[in-house]
Amino acid sequence: MNIELLANIIGMTGTALVVGTYFLLQLNKLDPKGLAYNIWNLVGAILLLISLLVHFNLASFVIELFWIAASLVGLYNYYRLKNPKNAAEP
Numbered sequence: 103m104n105i106e107l108l109a110n111i112i113g114m115t116g117t118a119l120v121v122g123t124y125f126l127l128q129l130n131k132l133d134p135k136g137l138a139y140n141i142w143n144l145v146g147a148i149l150l151l152i153s154l155l156v157h158f159n160l161a162s163f164v165i166e167l168f169w170i171a172a173s174l175v176g177l178y179n180y181y182r183l184k185n186p187k188n189a190a191e192p
Contacts, residue, residue, distance in 0.1 A: 126139075147169035
């Protein structure tokens with residue numbers, strides 16, 4: 103399998119995860135502050151970023167970096183709220 107085909111498969115998998123996650127959110131099947139929502143978005147964005155290393159596009163690359171950052175913030179907040187003891191700490 104050549105690298106371009108593999109990059110396309112990885113990128114389309116990432117697209118399916120990000121778009122599918124958003125679609126499930128709109129159907130009220132996922133909690134936007136939940137673990138699944140943030141992990142699926144993070145994995146999808148990472149897969150898209152990997153595919154962009156082969157098929158580079160600056161705008162797409164930048165938006166995926168922000169998508170990863172937003173997902174990491176969501177995961178941080180999820181774990182912070184799961185452990186109220188840590189929520190009071192600065």
